[in-house]
Structure formats: C-alpha cells, structure tokens
Amino acid sequence: xxxxxxxxxxxxxxxxxSLGMELRARGxxxxxxxxxxxxxxxxxxxxxxxxxxxxxxxxxxxAGADLVVLATPPGLVVSMAQRVLPHLRPGxxxxxxxxxxxxxxxxxxxxxxxxxxxxxxxxxxxxxxxxGIAAAxxxxxxxxxYLLTPTDRTAPSGVKRLADLARSVGAVPxxxxxxxxxxxxxxxxxxxxxxAAALMRATATAGPTAGPAFLGATRVAGSPVAMWxxxxxxxxxxxxxxxxxxxxxxxxxxEAMTDGDRxxxxxxxARQARLRLGTHRSAGGSSGDRxxx
Amino acid sequence: xxxxxxxxxxxxxxxxxSLGMELRARGxxxxxxxxxxxxxxxxxxxxxxxxxxxxxxxxxxxAGADLVVLATPPGLVVSMAQRVLPHLRPGxxxxxxxxxxxxxxxxxxxxxxxxxxxxxxxxxxxxxxxxGIAAAxxxxxxxxxYLLTPTDRTAPSGVKRLADLARSVGAVPxxxxxxxxxxxxxxxxxxxxxxAAALMRATATAGPTAGPAFLGATRVAGSPVAMWxxxxxxxxxxxxxxxxxxxxxxxxxxEAMTDGDRxxxxxxxARQARLRLGTHRSAGGSSGDRxxx
Numbered sequence: 001x002x003x004x005x006x007x008x009x010x011x012x013x014x015x016x017x018s019l020g021m022e023l024r025a026r027g028x029x030x031x032x033x034x035x036x037x038x039x040x041x042x043x044x045x046x047x048x049x050x051x052x053x054x055x056x057x058x059x060x061x062x063a064g065a066d067l068v069v070l071a072t073p074p075g076l077v078v079s080m081a082q083r084v085l086p087h088l089r090p091g092x093x094x095x096x097x098x099x100x101x102x103x104x105x106x107x108x109x110x111x112x113x114x115x116x117x118x119x120x121x122x123x124x125x126x127x128x129x130x131x132g133i134a135a136a137x138x139x140x141x142x143x144x145x146y147l148l149t150p151t152d153r154t155a156p157s158g159v160k161r162l163a164d165l166a167r168s169v170g171a172v173p174x175x176x177x178x179x180x181x182x183x184x185x186x187x188x189x190x191x192x193x194x195x196a197a198a199l200m201r202a203t204a205t206a207g208p209t210a211g212p213a214f215l216g217a218t219r220v221a222g223s224p225v226a227m228w229x230x231x232x233x234x235x236x237x238x239x240x241x242x243x244x245x246x247x248x249x250x251x252x253x254x255e256a257m258t259d260g261d262r263x264x265x266x267x268x269x270a271r272q273a274r275l276r277l278g279t280h281r282s283a284g285g286s287s288g289d290r291x292x293x
Numbered sequence: 294x295x296x297x298x299x300x301x302x303x304x305x306x307x308x309x310x311s312l313g314m315e316l317r318a319r320g321x322x323x324x325x326x327x328x329x330x331x332x333x334x335x336x337x338x339x340x341x342x343x344x345x346x347x348x349x350x351x352x353x354x355x356a357g358a359d360l361v362v363l364a365t366p367p368g369l370v371v372s373m374a375q376r377v378l379p380h381l382r383p384g385x386x387x388x389x390x391x392x393x394x395x396x397x398x399x400x401x402x403x404x405x406x407x408x409x410x411x412x413x414x415x416x417x418x419x420x421x422x423x424x425g426i427a428a429a430x431x432x433x434x435x436x437x438x439y440l441l442t443p444t445d446r447t448a449p450s451g452v453k454r455l456a457d458l459a460r461s462v463g464a465v466p467x468x469x470x471x472x473x474x475x476x477x478x479x480x481x482x483x484x485x486x487x488x489a490a491a492l493m494r495a496t497a498t499a500g501p502t503a504g505p506a507f508l509g510a511t512r513v514a515g516s517p518v519a520m521w522x523x524x525x526x527x528x529x530x531x532x533x534x535x536x537x538x539x540x541x542x543x544x545x546x547x548e549a550m551t552d553g554d555r556x557x558x559x560x561x562x563a564r565q566a567r568l569r570l571g572t573h574r575s576a577g578g579s580s581g582d583r584x585x586x
Binding site for chain 1: 468486505508513525539550
C-alpha cells in the first residue's frame with residue numbers, strides 16, 4: 001500500500017500502541033502522532049517505538065493528519081470523534097477500533113460531513129490480557145481478523161484503504177455491517193467473556209484444581225474490566241440474545257445427559273465445529289496471553 | 294523415590310502412554326508392561342518409548358506387577374479392576390487415572406481384599422486435545438496437579454507412594470476425598486467442557502470472527518467425545534449442581550448489565566480471582582493444545 005503521511009492515534013494503549021509500532025516499523029506512515037490522556041504516556045509510547053511525537057490535546061494532535069485512529073475506550077469514541085471532526089481536513093480517513101459498532105458508527109456517521117472526512121468503522125480482533133502502552137506489542141495483529149463495518153454511506157475508497165492497512169499489519173480484513181458485527185461479536189467475544197467471568201464466580205470455592213480447560217476458558221476474565229462494562233452497555237441487546245442462545249444450548253446438553261447416544265451426537269457436532277476452526281490463530285509464540293476481544 | 298519393579302499400565306493412550314514415557318525416561322520403574330485393546334498399539338507404544346513390552350491379555354499383563362495403573366476410558370475402569378484383581382500379588386499398588394472418582398473408588402474398594410492390594414484413586418489433571426498413544430508426550434505432567442482420592446480405608450503407605458510418583462513426574466499431588474474430587478472437578482473441568490460445547494453450538498452461524506477469547510474458551514470442545522460422555526454419566530449429579538451454580542452466576546451478571554457500577558464490581562471480583570490463578574500451568578511451550586481435563 002501507499003504509505004500514509006501523518007497518522008494520528010488517539011488513545012495510545014494496547015491496540016493504539018501496537019498499531020503505532022507496526023506503522024512505524026513497516027514504514028506505513030511518514031510519522032505517527034499520539035494523543036494521550038496523561039502526559040507520562042507520551043514518553044512511554046515514544047520509548048516503546050509506538051509514536052514519533054505526542055500531545056494531550058486532541059485538536060492539536062489531529063492537525064494535518066491523513067489518517068486518524070480513535071483508539072480510546074469504546075465509551076469515549078463518539079465524543080472524541082465529535083471533538084476532533086471539525087479540525088480534520090477533507091479526505092482524511094477516520095476509523096476506530098472498538099469492539100462495538102452500531103452504537104458508534106451510527107452517531108459518527110450522523111456528524112461526518114458528506115463531502116469531507118471518510119469514516120470507516122473498524123475492529124481488529126487482536127489483544128492480550130494487558131492494558132495500556134506497556135501491553136502493546138509488535139506482531140499483535142499477525143494472523144488475526146480485522147473487521148471493517150462500512151454502511152451504504154461509506155466511500156468504497158476508504159474501505160479499500162483501511163483493508164490495505166489491515167493486510168499491511170498482517171491481519172485479514174473482513175467486511176460486516178455494523179449490526180451483523182454486533183450480533184456476531186456478541187456471540188464470539190462478548191459472550192465468552194461473560195461466560196469466563198461466570199465460570200470464575202461459580203468456582204470461587206473449587207480449590208486448586210484448575211486444569212488446562214479451565215485456564216483456557218477463563219483466561220479472558222483476567223482482562224481489564226472497564227472496557228467490558230462499556231461493551232455490555234453499548235451492545236446490550238445483542239449480548240442478551242447471545243446469552244439466550246447459549247443458555248438454550250447448555251440446557252439441551254444437560255437434558256441429553258441422561259441419553260448417552262444423543263449427548264454423544266451433540267458433543268460430536270460441537271467437536272467437529274471446533275476442529276474446523278483450527279488453532280492457528282491462537283497457536284503463535286505468545287498465544288498463552290492473547291485473550292482480549 | 295525408590296523405583297518400582299514392574300509397572301503395568303492398562304490402556305496405553307494419552308495418559309497411560311505419557312506416564313509410561315516418564316517412568317522409563319526417569320528410571321522410575323525397572324520395566325513397564327503395557328496392556329492394550331488392539332495388538333497394533335503395542336508396537337506403536339514401544340516405538341514411542343512408552344513401554345518395554347506389551348500384551349492384549351490383562352491377566353498376563355499384571356503378572357508380577359508392583360504397580361498397576363488403570364488408564365482405560367473411565368467407563369471401563371471398574372470392570373478392568375474386577376478382572377485383574379484376583380491376579381495381583383499382596384502389596385501391589387493399584388491406581389487409576391479417571392476424571393471421575395466416587396463411582397470408581399467406591400466399587401473398587403468394595404472388591405479389594407483388605408489384606409492384599411492397596412488401591413488409591415488418582416486423577417492427573419493433564420492432557421491435550423489428542424487421544425491415544427500418538428498424543429502421548431513426555432513432560433505432559435510437568436507443573437500439573439495430580440489429585441489423589443484416599444478414603445478412610447486407604448493405606449497411608451499407598452498414598453505416599455503414589456504422591457512420590459506424582460512428584461517424580463513433575464506434578465503436584467493434592468489429596469481430596471472422592472466426593473470432594475467429583476464436586477470440584479465438575480466445576481473446574483466438566484463444566485468448562487460443557488460450556489465450551491454449548492458455546493460452539495450457540496455460535497454455529499457466527500462466521501469467521503473467532504478471536505483469542507473464543508478460541509481459548511472452546512478449545513476443549515475439540516477433544517474426543519466418548520470420554521466426556523462417560524464422565525457425564527459417572528458424575529451426573531455433581532455436574533448438574535455445577536451447571537446450576539454457573540447458570541445462577543451468569544444470570545446475576547446479565548441482571549447487572551443495566552447497572553454499570555454493580556456489573557463492574559462483579560467483573561472485577563472475577564478478574565481478581567482469575568489473576569490469582571495465574572497462567573503458569575498453561576504457559577508452557579505446548580500450552581496451546583493442552584486442553585483436556
């Protein structure tokens with residue numbers, strides 16, 4: 001892809017910081033500007049190679065940017081977009097990285113000027129248990145899925161540029177509508193998180209017998225809580241539907257426990273589905289702690 | 294520990310085969326005899342270094358044994374114990390490796406002669422997604438928990454010998470009563486398996502968005518089904534209680550989704566509990582596929 005000129009990343013944490021590292025290491029941007037909430041993060045992000053320069057002022061940070069990445073916690077994305085939009089040049093590509101889309105894409109599209117900034121919702125399905133710039137790492141996106149959520153109002157050129165960027169950092173871009181995204185990710189990300197938290201809470205008294213299945217199932221419960229609270233608020237309806245679908249399947253399995261053959265068939269269908277998924281996306285060197293999203 | 298003379302492993306699969314490899318590689322036994330169901334497994338197990346010699350005849354296999362390990366699928370352990378018990382010498386240590394204990398320990402204790410064989414129930418909480426001798430691997434027990442389930446009828450000398458063996462293969466022996474074992478493992482092993490299967494079934498239509506949390510939570514659903522069916526049958530009551538406790542916690546989390554502060558507190562408690570567990574037991578080189586039990 002043709003490199004960006006100035007890229008401004010607002011929120012230089014796990015995802016924003018890792019993206020900055022890739023942009024700089026791979027020469028995908030002429031310069032990377034970081035916007036942080038606290039001054040100290042600027043030095044830390046520079047030391048880690050995630051940004052060339054930083055500021056705590058979003059308006060100053062987006063000046064002259066060709067690409068602006070909103071990488072704040074999900075609950076702050078829309079207000080930050082509102083704050084910086086008047087200061088973006090026409091033609092600037094604006095995107096976010098939040099794990100919830102409809103309640104972010106819809107309000108941002110309502111304020112993006114038709115003739116000006118190009119907004120494309122994005123969600124890189126990458127992460128680890130950590131948070132902040134300290135948890136950022138090169139290679140975080142390698143082999144992961146990068147969801148793009150264009151609507152009928154999204155300029156195809158913007159989608160193409162973001163897809164090229166996703167590929168350039170090693171990810172596989174996949175397009176979904178914002179609503180499809182939220183339904184799907186409720187099932188494959190938000191539901192497993194709540195299930196992991198419930199498993200931890202249900203086994204509080206279970207003692208020292210955590211085997212590999214338990215550790216794998218619950219690892220994501222160790223990730224920072226604040227973001228998940230915002231996700232639950234912003235994607236409540238889809239998460240409730242996902243919980244309902246899950247509860248029904250669990251009840252079906254429990255009913256079948258008295259009928260060995262039927263239980264075996266149901267478990268075998270689950271097994272085949274799991275084997276089709278493979279393990280490659282989690283089998284990398286640092287797979288053991290890649291467990292957010 | 295003082296090495297065993299002849300060790301007979303009945304069922305040279307993932308666990309039995311891995312144990313044989315450790316016994317031989319570490320000089321913990323003078324010789325390891327394997328009893329298999331099919332003739333071909335004998336050659337495969339010898340080639341993999343899991344046994345010195347093998348037979349398909351359990352009675353011939355246990356002749357002269359100082360330690361007999363019942364490593365068949367859980368549903369066959371009691372009948373196999375019945376078959377070989379009359380042929381064991383007084384003083385022989387008999388153990389099993391099944392993930393269910395009360396329904397195995399109770400019937401075996403009922404037939405073990407008081408003055409003869411010493412039976413100690415065991416459950417190494419180790420494994421991977423595979424099955425059979427092909428999936429056996431040295432180091433499988435390293436850093437894992439090896440549960441021992443003595444009762445008031447169990448000779449302490451037998452418990453000590455099995456605990457020494459567990460330590461010698463790199464595991465941490467932990468004693469629980471058979472009933473405690475079944476309650477605990479229902480929560481920390483059988484429940485996560487059923488949850489993983491239900492997650493797979495609930496997300497059948499979710500498309501290509503499986504992130505690391507989902508892959509981690511569902512990996513165990515890819516493990517062979519037959520053993521899990523037997524576990525569900527043999528530990529049904531405890532599993533139903535575990536499912537109930539889990540359902541209640543999940544419902545509490547869902548209720549709290551409309552109350553950000555309360556949800557945050559509940560998720561934070563889960564997070565702290567998960568962080569206390571650590572990752573060391575799943576962070577080894579082959580952690581990515583250590584997911585049975």
